[in-house]
Amino acid sequence: MNSITINNLVKNYEKFKLDNVSFNVNKGYITGFIGPNGAGKTTVLKSILNLIKKDSGDIKLFDKDLETNTHLLNDVGVVLEYQYFSNDWTPIDVEKAISNYYENWDSNTYINYLNKFNLDKDKIIKDFSKGMKVKLKIACALSHNAKLLILDEPTSGLDPVARDELMEILQEYISDENNSVLFSTHITSDLEKIADYIVFIKNGKIIFDGEKDDLIEKYLLIKGGLNSITSTEKKKIIGYREYNTGFEGLIKSEDKINFNEKLIFEKVNLDEIIVFLNKEVHYEQH
Structure with missing residues (x-):
């Protein structure tokens, strides 16, 4: 079973086009998603998450069509690059705001990750460093028993120690061979450590899709x-x-x-x- 299957995805903008993008994210593995700025990585991720409407093509999650099974997004943990929490919230407020959206939200897991990342549950996000904000997003993504993690620049702003911690967490996450990760990043040294597969996009087209070592x-x-x-x-x-x-x-x-x-x-x-x-x-x- 594939965690993600994309066939001939097309999205047209005035000055950019996703051009028949096709690739799979294999169950039980970490897939790195790479390419230069403006290549189309974020557009693909937003299409998978149903945040933008595709023009044509098929997207499947866990071998089921996303258009008719949007509930499958409950099984997806997400870390996007942009800030989507209010600066006046604390981590406890974040949990109150998002836990109702996930059927399998686990409060104990969330608190454990806050402690692991040394995040004060009563501190407002405005006073968090960039790295702390990234850690908070990761804690949320890992706290509802997701079968698939989609990460957009998750290590941006993290120091080497925190990045290494995240790599260990991701490797532990896929260790049962049931979970999968799609990991988009410009810090390719992270992918060289942990990715099994690489998808390379350039100018809206996939130019490589295969094992990392083969690339x-x-x-x-x-x-x-x-x-x-x-x-x-x-x-x-x-x-x-x-x-x-x-x-x-x-x-x-x-x-x-x-x-x-x-x-x-x-x-x-x-x-x-x-x-x-x-x-x-x-x-x-x-």
């Missing part, structure tokens, strides 16, 4: 001196850029045999893949 192994970073590469080789480089002392870019691993073996080839991380694929300009000779 990382698909590309290599290539470097060398300006005089050590031919114009033919340059044409195969993605995001080619020159410096005073040399060049660098991205190539497909399978293309390595077409390059001078004296060039430098290095493994890439997710950040580098996003940066170079976002350029998406292969070298052109002028």
